[in-house]
Amino acid sequence: MAATIKDIAKMAGVSITTVSRALNNHTDVNRNTYKKIIKIAKQLNYQPNSSARNLVLKKTNTIGLVISGLTTRSGHHFIYDVICGINEQAKLRNYDVLLIGTSTQQQKEISFKDLCLKRNFDGVILAGVRTGDPYIEQAMQSDIPTVIMGVPVATAFCGSVVTEDVSGAFSAVQHLIDFGHRHILFINGHKETVVSQFRLEGYIKALNKNGIPYNDNYVAHANFEIEGGSQALESLLSHNPEATAVFCASDLMAYGAMMKCMELGFKVPDDISIIGFDGIDITEIVKPCLTTIYQDRWQMGISAVNMLLELLGGSEGYIRFMSPKLVIRESTKMLIK
Template identity: 35%
Template structure:
């Protein structure tokens, strides 16, 4: 079987304590001993047992990821890819704590973390109601939330600049000549939904445009809701000539509704999405959208956790990444200006 620390100690002619010390970078080991031990470690292909380490030391070198949302969404995949980068750089392994699968009433996140000695966790959740956040905060297990403004002594969050992203989209549309710009927003009771609405109003204000309730509709992240929302906007006495959507999927639904109404994108109505998922490039016309830096969000989340783990006093992080408007094929000047 695989060698253990005793085998190494024996082969090197030292005690297990000494082997442990060179493995853990203690400086109180002579250069000669260190080299000897390291050589044996290599020869025997020795890897310390993580369970034993975890049991005796405080470190399990395990981070967890908890999902209150489906993982089939590409948004998740991209963030996870970013997390991997951070994980590797800091030497952690990642464990799936749960998702819908454990989403039953009996599931207890904190207990699960303790059982596995999880040192910190990344939480994907869009609303404060979806889980028992208080219990997590009280547990003092370092936590980083994605897209949810949770703050506690050992909990923080990272997100995109939702206000700025939507604001920029509105101003871009205004720059194209649009004066009736609609919004298909997230549910207003979510963190990002609230901020995006703020960004919308501030974009309107910057453009000197009035805010009208009838140009705002709400939906979730689905194509279907985007479709329904757009139908509502289209039913107004003076429908918007451009619409900003809070997700790429919602934008696709909006385009469905526009097309169904016998209008075309971008000639009759301009559409902007949010996220810049892969599908934004695949769709025809390719979707103009507000890009989120999902890779960086994931990577930074892990780095923040590492900081919190190493420093009990590390202040609750609140990191906001800038967004970027990606111009593609779904925006054009309003028709009235063209003809």
Template identity: 30%
Template sequence: MIKVVAKIYDVAKAAGVSVGTVSRVFNGYTDISRATKKRVLKVAKELGYTPNVAARTLSSKSLKTIAFIMNDLVGSRYDGVSMQTIMGVYHYAETHEMQFVLYPTTTQQQRAKTFAQFCEERNINGAVVQGLHVDDPYVAQIAEAALPVVTIDLAIPGPRTGAVSIDNTAAEKAVTQLLLNRGRRHLLMVNGRQNAQVSVVREAGFKAALAGAGMTADTRRILYADYDMKLAGEQVAAALTADPAIDGIVCASDAMALGALNVLKARQLRVPADVALAGFDNTALAEFVDPALTTVEQHMDIMGYNAAELVNKLLQRDMPTAQRQIFSPYEVIERASTGGQAK
């Protein structure tokens, strides 16, 4: 009698889990619960399933691989925003039997190897990319990519590309309008990276709000602090010294707003009585600082999930350009730093 060799699908069915979960157990992933891992291994033993190296390779190739490529991860916002996005992509991959991999990169590394080479060497089927600068080498290469690529906060036109973001212009306009409605007329904007598309559109929102109030933006009151708390504090300190009339500060991240808050407190300026302050991202610390920080909730986990979903759709079929641009929900949350109630 010929013995029937158990396959990974048999183990998955008997253990009541997905093929992807079985694959993760045998490939040493640490995100599987002990109970699930124990059940999978028990069933595999009972069925006589023991994958070898070749079997693992074959199994991994049967699953589509979605990569999250994060540019400038070390220098990115250190306030949990990137982790929220990563978890959104991971959650989609895990629930749709796709392999998830995370690759940090830098502008310097992009110059050493093309985007196509990078993905081909790693057997990547589709990618979500975040943190690119508009002048990075990957931007032009992604536009010509053969595999589906969805970028976050950066639209790159191309036959297999998509983009996911909130309406950053509208969001920045709304939070700036909030300060204007509170009677502030001498506003300072602390923006993120100067060579990032998201900074351009947020600055447009800031200027639009001022224009709606019959005011013109003063370029001396628009600063760039690269999402860095310390640098933001230094720039705000210099701005307040040069321009004591400033009565409101709008920051493109909560981290930079916290840097500004430290400076305001050190100068014994009351927030919001003397200077109103708003951030962006609604990070964990925003509601626990004193005063609690007005901010914008981007739901980065949803954004990451939507980006991964779009990649998977593009793997299955071509889509019209309009359907490859997704705007995720956002919410302006007013707290005490602009005179609102704690939330």
């Protein structure tokens, strides 16, 4: 016999009303009680009568996952892991996820609100956006519950999940400085992305703290991909042969830089130390294993869904900062003077 709300209430020792409010993501339910109810519901394999409930609430139980710039070139582990976290948590909370790819140009052709209304989304998770993408401003001005990933903004209906990119970049550069490096190149991502701007800020902040002057010639912008890191590294080294270390704003660019170093006859880390950012699986496979700044991509996806459900429950938007951590492996080494 199928489990009912009454069964859950009896096992949890709470009222039927409390169970109902918890299952409908109301924010006035005690957090521990909420977790207990969700756990029991899962144990009992509780299946709500979603059709009847949605007719009353005018809900579709569908989350729109709108990713800007999603192509075969962006299908590496970072975004994949985020998507998996979103999908897993949404499924646990009885929501479907509909993935929509977009671009800056497409955003000019159909507005954010029109897209959401056309697809009947209850709420939206917006990822991969650049500073010039129309959907950022439109989402902030909309009354559609939205979580923007990577852009620190908050309004009544809009929140965000972001990595502490400044502190992450600072940690990466400080690690190289602690190892005695002072001529540190920086291969950054697209100028138009917020994360690139924050990681540049962290790079400069670490240099300033240690009395090392910022040199604009030490910085190049690429596309977060392997070939971008390779090309940028070759160009930077040709103009700055005194460099002994490289900080890359993505692990893929760090891998590309590492491969180019070997091609040019440099040993990593004996001649040049390299550190990446993201903590994707490739960092543990390549030789030497890559020192990196790790981001919990899975947890970022889970946090985005949890925040969106809070917004759907009536909470106001806020910014959730995710702390990255330095993972020291084999690609960085103390500089021997």
